[in-house]
Amino acid sequence: MSRQWWAALVFVAALALLPLGASDYLLSALTLVFIAALVGIAWNLMMGFAGQLSLGHALYFGVGAYTVAILAERYGVTPWIGMGIAFAAGAAIALLIGALGFRFAVRGVYFALLTIAFAEFGRIVFEHWSFVGGTGGFYLKALSATNVPLISLRGGARFNYYALLVTLTFAWWLSVAVVRSAIGYRWRAIRDDEDAARALGVPAFRLKLLAVALSGGLTAIAGGWSGLIGGSLFPDSVLGMRLSIDFIVAPIVGGIGTLFGPILGAFIVVPLNEWSRELAQAAGINGLNLLIYGVLLMAVIIVAPQGGWPWIARRLGLVERVPCRPGEQARNGVAIAASDSTTGDTHGQTSGRTQGQTPSRAQGQTSDRATQ
Amino acid sequence: MSAILQLKGVTRRYSGLVAVSDVSFDIEQGSITALIGPNGAGKTTTFGMIAGAISPSAGSIHYEGVRIDGVAPERLCAMGIARTFQIVRPLQGMSVIDNVMIGALNRTSNLKIARSNALDLLDRVGLGTKAFEMASNLTLPDRKLLETAKALATGPKLLMLDEVMAGLRPAEADRVMDVLSAVRAEGVTILLIEHVMRVVMAIAQHVIVLNHGELIARGTPSAIVTHPRVIESYLGTKAIHP
Ligand SMILES: Nc1ncnc2c1ncn2[C@@H]1O[C@H](COP(=O)(O)OP(=O)(O)OP(=O)(O)O)[C@@H](O)[C@H]1O
Ligand SMILES: [Mg+2]
Numbered sequence: 001m002s003r004q005w006w007a008a009l010v011f012v013a014a015l016a017l018l019p020l021g022a023s024d025y026l027l028s029a030l031t032l033v034f035i036a037a038l039v040g041i042a043w044n045l046m047m048g049f050a051g052q053l054s055l056g057h058a059l060y061f062g063v064g065a066y067t068v069a070i071l072a073e074r075y076g077v078t079p080w081i082g083m084g085i086a087f088a089a090g091a092a093i094a095l096l097i098g099a100l101g102f103r104f105a106v107r108g109v110y111f112a113l114l115t116i117a118f119a120e121f122g123r124i125v126f127e128h129w130s131f132v133g134g135t136g137g138f139y140l141k142a143l144s145a146t147n148v149p150l151i152s153l154r155g156g157a158r159f160n161y162y163a164l165l166v167t168l169t170f171a172w173w174l175s176v177a178v179v180r181s182a183i184g185y186r187w188r189a190i191r192d193d194e195d196a197a198r199a200l201g202v203p204a205f206r207l208k209l210l211a212v213a214l215s216g217g218l219t220a221i222a223g224g225w226s227g228l229i230g231g232s233l234f235p236d237s238v239l240g241m242r243l244s245i246d247f248i249v250a251p252i253v254g255g256i257g258t259l260f261g262p263i264l265g266a267f268i269v270v271p272l273n274e275w276s277r278e279l280a281q282a283a284g285i286n287g288l289n290l291l292i293y294g295v296l297l298m299a300v301i302i303v304a305p306q307g308g309w310p311w312i313a314r315r316l317g318l319v320e321r322v323p324c325r326p327g328e329q330a331r332n333g334v335a336i337a338a339s340d341s342t343t344g345d346t347h348g349q350t351s352g353r354t355q356g357q358t359p360s361r362a363q364g365q366t367s368d369r370a371t372q
Numbered sequence: 373m374s375a376i377l378q379l380k381g382v383t384r385r386y387s388g389l390v391a392v393s394d395v396s397f398d399i400e401q402g403s404i405t406a407l408i409g410p411n412g413a414g415k416t417t418t419f420g421m422i423a424g425a426i427s428p429s430a431g432s433i434h435y436e437g438v439r440i441d442g443v444a445p446e447r448l449c450a451m452g453i454a455r456t457f458q459i460v461r462p463l464q465g466m467s468v469i470d471n472v473m474i475g476a477l478n479r480t481s482n483l484k485i486a487r488s489n490a491l492d493l494l495d496r497v498g499l500g501t502k503a504f505e506m507a508s509n510l511t512l513p514d515r516k517l518l519e520t521a522k523a524l525a526t527g528p529k530l531l532m533l534d535e536v537m538a539g540l541r542p543a544e545a546d547r548v549m550d551v552l553s554a555v556r557a558e559g560v561t562i563l564l565i566e567h568v569m570r571v572v573m574a575i576a577q578h579v580i581v582l583n584h585g586e587l588i589a590r591g592t593p594s595a596i597v598t599h600p601r602v603i604e605s606y607l608g609t610k611a612i613h614p
Contacts, residue, residue: 181483182477182481182483182486185470185474186474186477188463188465188466188470189463189466189474191465192463192464192465192466193461193463193464195425195445195461196457196461196462196463197463197474198444198445198446198449199425199445199446199449199454199455199457200449200454200475200478200522200525201446201449201450201475201477201478201526202446202474202477203446204446
């Protein structure tokens with residue numbers, strides 16, 4: 001096992017043991033972190049690896065939340081099945097939007113606009129749809145005394161914590177597996193230059209659809225959990241534009257196009273968001289939390305333009321060594337983490353900016369390696 | 373020998389401009405053909421149409437007997453047509469070897485095999501020592517070599533190279549020519565756009581000359597250099613502006 005796998009294992013094990021000594025409040029807060037990380041991973045698959053910017057991920061999240069909640073509440077469908085249906089619903093909607101956009105070669109910001117339009121359309125539909133409660137919202141019944149969490153998938157803080165930890169770990173593993181497969185390589189090629197990738201035989205249309213479907217499906221599952229935990233759903237809170245923006249801040253702060261970045265970002269952004277919201281309330285200053293958000297983003301852009309994780313990973317020595325042929329150790333000694341999708345990659349959108357910086361970054365990495 | 377590629381009356385219009393006008397030619401299986409002509413003659417546009425990046429305004433293109441105009445570039449690549457871009461297009465966020473692996477994945481979905489194919493190819497074109505650098509760090513001549521390696525990695529039957537030797541040092545160009553001769557010996561058909569007449573004379577069996585979008589001459593290299601219209605429109609001007 002590589003150093004990275006060990007680090008991942010230690011990280012997950014530490015989180016698994018944490019409830020032994022943590023308060024319910026902390027566990028609930030961390031559960032929110034996990035949900036944000038889950039969506040961040042999903043969004044990042046699409047943006048950071050396949051290069052397709054979505055600013056409407058609240059749509060998948062909201063559809064997943066309503067799907068699981070309504071199936072359970074109205075039709076008595078266990079969320080075990082509900083989650084599967086939510087995944088399928090999220091993936092199907094993402095496929096629809098993707099197919100429409102990609103078929104007509106809607107690229108870049110125009111594609112992002114399309115995702116906003118669909119998400120807002122979805123929110124308005126839900127607001128006017130009495131079946132789902134309209135603006136009045138949809139509520140899950142309070143838990144009965146005979147509730148079995150493993151059947152209803154609803155429980156206390158500790159249950160929710162573990163449920164999300166398991167889901168997150170699975171999603172993370174899935175993202176690592178996909179990104180490191182041929183699919184991940186080809187996604188990054190599409191991200192960097194779609195036409196050049198197609199000239200090299202990359203079936204861009206199909207692979208982009210795969211990325212959006214996987215992303216939409218995983219996001220819907222996060223939404224499903226969020227609904228089960230919160231117990232009440234409102235179009236504005238699970239489908240709103242603000243949520244779509246919140247979702248992307250964590251992976252940006254953690255590092256777009258990195259495998260751990262969305263998780264790190266969620267650990268930074270969610271607590272900061274909670275804290276600043278409380279601060280804003282206490283101080284009676286509306287929008288203070290947004291200001292803090294803005295300052296954080298600027299700080300990240302200045303200190304670690306590729307996000308927090310590449311910055312930290314280099315210092316932890318978790319930058320993957322590039323595999324080489326036997327007898328070429330010398331080459332490996334100076335190799336930079338070029339092919340390491342876990343840490344180093346930047347996405348197409350910033351390549352113009354990072355291009356000029358890459359040499360110094362590369363040197364930084366090389367000398368880091370030398371001092372290890 | 374049979375034709376692997378046939379263009380019939382191929383035309384590409386841009387608003388108010390005919391970039392390629394009624395061009396017809398065959399490319400023989402296993403040959404090296406050079407496409408030459410002055411700047412703006414329509415060479416790159418012709419490539420783009422064969423590779424599926426641009427669709428012709430008129431005419432037809434057949435590859436291995438199948439009509440391919442309008443077919444998507446990734447499908448053509450899977451069918452064995454590879455092309456390089458005159459304005460190089462490295463995948464900037466990836467390492468040199470990963471760039472070539474993307475090409476190699478056209479033939480295999482096994483990453484290990486793709487990786488070792490890519491390393492072999494990088495060694496062949498002389499980029500082996502830079503395999504693990506970021507593609508964005510390469511100099512322009514190295515990016516040209518990378519273009520060639522990427523296209524070769526797809527395992528083409530028809531390899532189309534757009535000025536891949538422009539800007540290379542003579543030793544580097546010789547190396548690429550050796551690679552191309554070797555590739556051709558393996559049965560690959562090569563169509564190349566080239567301004568360096570030394571290269572054309574050395575490796576091409578056939579030459580096609582375009583001028584203002586029209587095919588004005590075709591023949592062996594030695595016949596082409598003495599062709600009056602070619603001298604007048606292309607080689608003559610080159611003599612004035614070397
Ligand atoms: N997308 C486009 N839109 C409009 N005009 C174009 C476009 N692409 C090419 N052209 C024009 O078509 C003509 C042929 O261009 P092309 O790039 O095929 O020439 P070329 O023979 O490859 O030249 P060079 O030797 O300079 O590479 C030129 O006049 C060019 O300006
Ligand atoms: Mg050209």
